[in-house]
Amino acid sequence: xxxxxxxxxxxxxxxxxxxxxNEVCGVLIGKKNKEIFIIDDYYICENLNKERSIDRYExxxxxxxxxxxxxxxxxxxxxxxxxxxxxxxxxxxETDKMFAWPDMAYLIYSIYDGKLKNLISWxxxxxxxxxxxxxxxLIDE
Numbered sequence: 001x002x003x004x005x006x007x008x009x010x011x012x013x014x015x016x017x018x019x020x021x022n023e024v025c026g027v028l029i030g031k032k033n034k035e036i037f038i039i040d041d042y043y044i045c046e047n048l049n050k051e052r053s054i055d056r057y058e059x060x061x062x063x064x065x066x067x068x069x070x071x072x073x074x075x076x077x078x079x080x081x082x083x084x085x086x087x088x089x090x091x092x093x094e095t096d097k098m099f100a101w102p103d104m105a106y107l108i109y110s111i112y113d114g115k116l117k118n119l120i121s122w123x124x125x126x127x128x129x130x131x132x133x134x135x136x137x138l139i140d141e
Contacts, residue, residue: 002080002105002121004028004039006138012042013116016084016109023047025057027067028080028105037079037105043067056095057083080105087112090120092131100124100131107136 016024029041045063049056059081071077081104085091090110092100100106102124110117121136 001035001134002037002039002107002136003139004107004136006140008039008042009119009138012082012107013109013119015044016082016111017114017116019084019086020111020114021086022053023049023055023057023084023086025059025081025083027059027064027078028082028107029067029071029074029076030079031076032079032103039080039105041070041074041076042082043070054086055088078104080107082107082109084109084111090118092120092122096122097124097129097131102126105134106131 025047026042026044028039029043030037030039046060047053048058048060067078085108088110090108092106092108106122107119109119119136121134122131123134125132
């Protein structure tokens with residue numbers, strides 16, 4: 001399960017909508033408690049995939065390192081990745097699965113014509129080699 005602060009989710013929606021028609025990406029910061037990802041911060045990462053930015057993303061490693069530093073300062077960790085799917089469902093692709101890391105949450109924001117259609121959270125199931133959908137809950141501070 002993913003628990004994400006409502007204000008953080010609202011900001012991520014805004015970022016994904018503004019980035020349309022390109023995929024935007026970044027990391028999710030918080031704490032993981034057993035199978036619950038508690039997201040209370042994020043860090044925007046540059047999408048280095050300029051050739052296929054409408055349907056692929058590649059996190060800038062420099063941004064990732066900056067995000068790690070930010071997480072450490074708040075006694076948290078990077079616990080996931082978010083990215084948008086412009087004019088495409090929030091379904092994890094084979095490419096998403098190929099680059100997924102275990103023990104991380106993946107939030108995919110489906111953006112159609114510049115507006116949020118839906119959000120689906122995923123986690124890799126290594127034993128089955130599939131992305132499994134996990135519940136997302138918005139929480140107030």
